[in-house]
Amino acid sequence: MFSAIAFDMLDPVTLIVFAALGGLSFIAVTVAVFKAVQFARLGVGQRKAAEAVLDAWLSDRQDEALRLVAPRRSVLARTLQAVFSALHARPDQPAFAEELGRQTALVELAAMEERMRLLEMVVQAAPMLGLLGTVVGMIEAFSVLSAAGGAVDSAALAGGIWVALTTTAAGLTIALVTYFAASWFEARIDTERTLIEAAISAAIHGRVDASARLG
Template identity: 55%
Template sequence: MNFLIGDFAMSDIISPISLPIFISLGLLSIAMIAVTLRKIGQFRKLRTGGRDGAEAALKLWLAGHSQDAMERARAQNSVLGRILTAVMSGVQARPGESEYAEELGRQTALVELAQMGRYMRFLEICVSSAPMLGLLGTVLGMIDAFAELSAVQGAADPASLAQGIWTALTTTAAGLVLALVADFITSWFEARIERERVLAETMISAAIFGRAGSIADAA
């Protein structure tokens, strides 16, 4: 079966030599979509964000209502809530040692951020490998096009050569499109992780040493 796209048949776009590249890009895109959905589910499970609940718990803590603040932070059960709970527990366990509470908070934050960063490496690999796969397909296609040209007796057909080059370039275009999508997704996740990191650091400092503004001012 030969599908048509505009005035071109599918066989004009996908040559036998570029077919493995398109299959690889297709598999890579499917894996990227699966990882993206998994990351979204992971963020929801970890309950990233939760800034309002953490802000409310911190206000209670700074107002001297330590027990209510602890209960509010635990009930939040978010990334920020768990970090805040660790800091409050450290302050209550060793009232005169702010370093202990700060270290507990930072250790908890490191664990939470490490979980949020899972699978990010794969998305980064998609960003870098998709264009390279596309370029490989183009190089192989160009080699094939010029090999066919060299086998022609007499004058070469410019239209045939142009079609071969055009077909070869489609893999690069496909790889670049996939890389751009992967880069956008990666940047969005990285921005979420960085935002959570800044909020966590601000919250740890505010819970131990007081604060100059709200948590919302940090993000």
């Protein structure tokens, strides 16, 4: 749809708006790729490995649990490693282990939330920029109509209005795609936060239900 626009028909302000929307698109794509790679590197969602480690710990196989968790690089594994190390060093101080686990979790979650505000900025800014382009384009189109009196070319006027409206369509498209991407990343972060809290509690206090698992 947008590829059919003749850019020589655009006024400077509309060109600037399209350039800004292109910049927002680039930011959104770059951040989305960065987050996908980061989540993979952080091992987000790797529940089975963490569950195996937790099972070993709760089955009084502490040395095995420490050995299993050491090479793991997932968020859950690093949090459990902090809790296990604290419990191993100070078995009579579960509060210390819980606090150390929560501190580790805060650091991990902060890394996961890195650059998420950029996606939120794109979601909010893209429609506003698109609307600005439409308003400016409509003002330009009707100013031409006013100056020409009754001799205006209706086809040219319609083309000008169409071009003006495409900025809003482009802005909304960018915002919607970015919104869905941001929502998916935020859902993964929320799920990981819940799993971390459950893992810390289970490692220190045990499971209320022996059949309960992480997610």
